[in-house]
Amino acid sequence: MLFPIAHCLLPLASSPFPIAHCLLPIAFSPFPHASSPLPLASSPLSTLAWRPMLDPLPVGDAWPLLLIPLSLGISIAYKAVRVGSIGSYPKAVLVMTTQIVLAMIAMGIVANLFVRFVLPAIIPVSP
Amino acid sequence: MAQRYRVFHSLPAPPMIDSPTSDPPTPNRERFVPLAGLLAVLVPGLGHVYLRELWRGVGVAVGVLGLFFGGILIGGIDAVDSKEDRIWFFVQSLVGPVAFAVDRYHQSRFKAYEVGQRQRRRTGNPGELRERNPQGVWIWKQSPGAMPPNSKSLGHANEIGTLAATIAGMLNLIAILDALFHRQTRVEIPPPKEPD
Numbered sequence: 001m002l003f004p005i006a007h008c009l010l011p012l013a014s015s016p017f018p019i020a021h022c023l024l025p026i027a028f029s030p031f032p033h034a035s036s037p038l039p040l041a042s043s044p045l046s047t048l049a050w051r052p053m054l055d056p057l058p059v060g061d062a063w064p065l066l067l068i069p070l071s072l073g074i075s076i077a078y079k080a081v082r083v084g085s086i087g088s089y090p091k092a093v094l095v096m097t098t099q100i101v102l103a104m105i106a107m108g109i110v111a112n113l114f115v116r117f118v119l120p121a122i123i124p125v126s127p
Numbered sequence: 128m129a130q131r132y133r134v135f136h137s138l139p140a141p142p143m144i145d146s147p148t149s150d151p152p153t154p155n156r157e158r159f160v161p162l163a164g165l166l167a168v169l170v171p172g173l174g175h176v177y178l179r180e181l182w183r184g185v186g187v188a189v190g191v192l193g194l195f196f197g198g199i200l201i202g203g204i205d206a207v208d209s210k211e212d213r214i215w216f217f218v219q220s221l222v223g224p225v226a227f228a229v230d231r232y233h234q235s236r237f238k239a240y241e242v243g244q245r246q247r248r249r250t251g252n253p254g255e256l257r258e259r260n261p262q263g264v265w266i267w268k269q270s271p272g273a274m275p276p277n278s279k280s281l282g283h284a285n286e287i288g289t290l291a292a293t294i295a296g297m298l299n300l301i302a303i304l305d306a307l308f309h310r311q312t313r314v315e316i317p318p319p320k321e322p323d
Contacts, residue, residue: 052200053203076189
C-alpha cells in the first residue's frame with residue numbers, strides 16, 4: 001500500500017519473461033506460471049458480482065495492462081498544460097503515452113535482470 | 128527614450144500561438160491571475176477556460192477527472208479514503224472539492240462501526256449488513272450471505288486505483304499553478320532541421 005509502484009514492479013521482476021507476463025496473458029500463456037486463462041477475472045462469478053465504482057475491478061493477472069490508461073490520463077492532463085497549440089496536442093499525448101509505457105517495460109526488464117542475475121551473484125542463496 | 132523605443136520594437140515579436148486574434152503582440156511574460164487559480168482549484172480545467180483557453184481546460188479536465196474517477200473505477204470507492212489512507216488523500220485532495228465529496232460520501236454511506244466499538248469506522252466484510260442501531264449509529268451486523276455496500280479494495284487494483292487518483296491530484300496542482308501564473312504564449316522548441 002505504501003509503495004504501489006514497487007508492488008507493481010515486483011511481479012515483473014520475479015517473472016523470467018516480464019513483457020510476456022504483462023502483455024500477452026490474454027488468451028493463453030506459453031509459460032505455466034504466467035497467468036490464469038481468464039486474466040480479467042478470477043472467475044465468471046466475480047465479474048457478475050462486480051459493482052462499478054464500489055468494488056475493485058477484478059483485473060486478475062492482467063493488472064499491468066492498467067498502465068496504459070494510467071499513462072494516457074497522465075499524458076492528456078500534462079500535455080494540455082505544456083504544449084503550445086492544439087494542433088500538436090494529440091501527437092504529443094501519443095508520444096508521451098508511448099514513452100511512459102516503454103520506460104515502464106524497460107524498468108521491468110532491468111528489475112527482472114537485477115533480481116534474477118545480479119542479486120544471486122551478490123547474495124548467494126542456498127537451495 | 129526614442130532609442131529605447133526603437134530597441135524594443137526591433138525585437139522579434141513573441142509567437143502568438145494560443146490567441147492569434149489578440150491585437151497587440153504581448154511579451155511572453157507571466158501574469159498573476161488569482162481568480163483563474165481559484166477556479167482551477169474548484170473544478171479542474173476551469174481556470175484555463177476562464178483564461179479563454181478552452182481546449183487546454185478541456186484537456187486538463189478530461190485528464191485529471193479521468194484519472195481520478197478511473198482510479199475509483201479500478202480500485203473502487205475505497206481508493207479515496209481520508210481515514211485509512213490519509214497521506215494519499217492529502218495529494219488526492221488537490222483534485223478539488225470533488226475529492227472531498229467522494230471521501231465524504233465514502234465515509235458516510237459505506238462505513239460503519241463494529242458492534243460494541245466506537246473507535247474506528249471500517250468497510251464491511253462479506254456476511255455483514257450495515258444497520259442503524261437504536262442510538263442512530265451505523266454498525267455492522269452479522270448476516271450470513273449478505274453483501275456490504277462496497278468491498279474492501281486490496282492488492283493491485285487498490286494500488287493502481289489509489290495511485291491514479293493521487294496522480295490526478297498532482298497533475299491538477301500543475302494545472303492550478305499554470306492558471307495562477309499564466310503565460311499567454313508558450314514557445315515550442317522546433318524540431319531540428321535536416322541538412323539539405
